Amino acid sequence: MLFFIITTLLYSLALAAPVSDEIVTIQKNAWGYGAGGGIVGAIVFVLDVLVFIELFKSSRPTSHKILWGLFVFFFPILGLIIYYLFSDRQNYTHSYEVLP
Numbered sequence: 001m002l003f004f005i006i007t008t009l010l011y012s013l014a015l016a017a018p019v020s021d022e023i024v025t026i027q028k029n030a031w032g033y034g035a036g037g038g039i040v041g042a043i044v045f046v047l048d049v050l051v052f053i054e055l056f057k058s059s060r061p062t063s064h065k066i067l068w069g070l071f072v073f074f075f076p077i078l079g080l081i082i083y084y085l086f087s088d089r090q091n092y093t094h095s096y097e098v099l100p
Contacts, residue, residue, distance in 0.1 A: 044076050044077055044080070045076075047080055048072055048073075048076050048079075048080060051068075051072050051079075051080060051083055051084075052069060052072070054089070055068055055069055055072075058089070058093065059093070068083060068087060071083070
């Protein structure tokens, strides 16, 4: 019964009338706009991917990796800045020993 009610509510939301009758225009040149897209968004995305690569290669405990990863995932710009300032990366770098 609960499934039917939730499905009906979601269906009614999908068919809801638009708020206004204005025609939505799409921005033709969105290269430089915000963290959601454009050049700035691409730079933030690349930096976040580098943080994830550094996290997975580090010698941190798994729980710390997950927490840092979730923080950077949910707050891409703020998480990136806080990770580089407060994560104490020097203590968790993974060093490989050369085999004789």
